[in-house]
Amino acid sequence: MSDRLSALPVIHVETHPWREPLAMAAGLNRREGALALLAGAGDPTAHGGRWSFVACEPDRVFVGRADDAAPFALLRDPAYAGGGVVGLMSYDAGARPATGERGGGWPDLMLARYPALLAFDHRARRVRAIGRGADAEAARFQAERAAAWLDEAVSAGSPSPPSVRADEEGSGAAYEAAVADVVARIGAGELFQANIARAWAGRLDPGRDPFEVFLRLSAGRGAAYGAFWRLGMRALVSNSPELFLTFGGHSGRIETRPIKGTRPRDPDPARDAALAAELAASAKDRAENLMIVDLMRNDLARAARPGSVRVERLFELESHPTVHHLVSTITAQAAEGVGPAEVLEAAFPPGSITGAPKHQAMKVIAGHEPPRGPWCGSLFGLDLGGEARLTASVLIRTAAFEREAAGWRWRALAGAGIVADSDPRAERLETEAKIRALKEALVG
Template sequence: MPARLVETHPWREPLATAAGLSRREGALALLAGAGDPDAHGGRWSFVACEPDQTFVGRVDDEALFQRLRDPAYAGGGVVGLMSYDAGARPATGERGGGWPDLMLARYPALLAFDHRERRVQAVGRGIDAEAARLQVRRAAEWLEAATSVAPPPPPCDRAVEEGSGAAYEAAVADVIARIGAGELFQANIARAWTGTLKPGRDPFDVFLRLSAERGAAYGAFWRLGRRALASNSPELFLTFDGDSGRIETRPIKGTRARDPDPVRDAALAAELIASAKDLAENLMIVDLMRNDVAQAARPGSVQVQRLFELESHPTVHHLVSTVSAQAADGVGPAEVMEAAFPPGSITGAPKHQAMKVIAGHEPPRGPWCGSLFGSGLGEEARLTASVLIRTAAFEQTALGWGWRALAGAGIVADSDPRAERLETEAKFRALREALVG
């Protein structure tokens, strides 16, 4: 029978530990943001490398989530990435793009950092107790590999926009006209930037720069083969607790840029809280997520627990709401993901039509606004999935590490194209500074 063992060690900084493993295959860092360890997403960080099983590739529409049900991945310690385009395909049709639908890796050894108790757990899994013990030892050895995490200089010379600000404003205007014609209520339209890291520089350098001063609740670095991801996402897609059956999702809608002047910054936060447009935008997505979650939930169990909460991050203020439910009998992590993917906060309403409109204005998104998820990393029965906003995707070529990053805004009937363009620039600011300074 499969075994799981845990060994407790003195506290080490998870970012320093991740830095020591960052060039190894399958290097993984899921880091809780700085601040209150009891805040949402704030207690646990996870670090690992060298998975024993991986899957990278396309899966057909009917089997999109079948890998999540595969017994080979059912034992916990699993990390996965679902691309936005894989989930949007039923609405958009086949669109190509170079990023795989699904990436999965199983980690028999990992380190779990408990920020509340200030201790580290070396976790090992195996076919029996001895195999699990060997994995615990392997994880414990990683603690000795910790290295300096001083932020390196910017790894990239420039960020080049795909298109232009004027083209983005024209796309926003088109969506506003479609909303006025009754085609949809809201769509999230994005801009993209690309670049190439300098010779000898690595995607982990970007993650170090993101994490050093402005780590987000769902900060993540993942390297698998010739692809890597650096994410500074503040947004939870969903959690699912297999023991209690609780489902929770926390959509973000409504944004204001931060201001270095405290008085002006407070005024911007107050403006966001009072904005009828932003409140309506948030409420539309809350309703959409209620509908999505209900497909996997017991009838009558879906609740809006918090509405329009202000969350302040280093570069932006956001409005965040929380929707919860109890899973229906027989529902597991795969069914919960399938019911709600792609996240409604980055598609629009109605979701199917919004994804069609998005496809008319954007090339394939790849991992951006897909989801990075972990299953059984800390608690065996728990799935946690983030929305991949504030994220750069990297691919290694003969020219070096190329990257692509996007930022979007939710377009509604009374949107102003220029204001929406400025919102995307505020959202891209932290990544731009991490990439090019």
């Protein structure tokens, strides 16, 4: 197939009355390639979220190894560069130049192109049926196919927990020992910060499905970058609050919003407010955040016009259902000739979940953790709404599922940024606060 024929250069858009995107996702979730990217997942105002996307049945799929030198090179292929594309790059693929080959069962890169897609505009309360094709007739056909899905919306309740237990890989004591080792390495001048994670794993009960976990998360606990994706024998459920990158293909504006600094929420309003104030005033957490801001400034500079990188906001407090976070915002203008692939390659893996210096931090992480798989990689959409835009999240608060003969097996992780004055017990408790919403969705 030639590039000319494999590309989908024509877009057709039809506008329809509002439907709830979660109800649409529930109606399509068992189809191949089922996709739901929900802005706020029940709270469309969360962190400025305006658009949600639902689709299924991609016409072009890649699952395999990424090019070590240019892991996002496929995004330059006309077959994918035309948009309507969702991708997932695993953390381990980005870390491999520092860590070497480490194995693991999750592929480096998953890409899927959706010629038919529903885009939900929460602000205007309208739905766009978007079709892409090689010509106007083919694009119109795909838009009509997407519009037909609107009749398949179903009520989306909150099912019972689909998994009986979550088994930790290792132990809390082992995690604290790993933190102490990293603190010692920092003291010896080996690095400044590293994000060290713990993992939990389990199985869904017979007959239960990963989409049920997504429904449970979306019931009042949905995050700004909530996502469900089913592709072949794998599925992903993400409740991530963290933006990795946005890139406006027309404007050239790049933005990243790293998260560093965490406190648990408390049901008592006074205690909750005190925890938020403690985080906002914490010199340790501000220093941890600032290290990653500096790292991300350096990463964005690789794809930016000289002198255009700016720190727009520092140490903003964001409150989520189970945690408070400190978030900073860095922006830049893309250099001439820079596209989505170059922007992603400049900054991947995300600095907030590696450390500083990034290369050395990834080596230290590999000494304490098995391969991470998709966790702390990135899920991204390329021109989903017909606006030449890249949006990529950091895959924290994320569970990866693989289907076996006995049913669905899952794995989830939570990490903490370790710095010179980190307390091992406090860092362990931070990981438990971060995994809380996901564990409640899985096992109750």
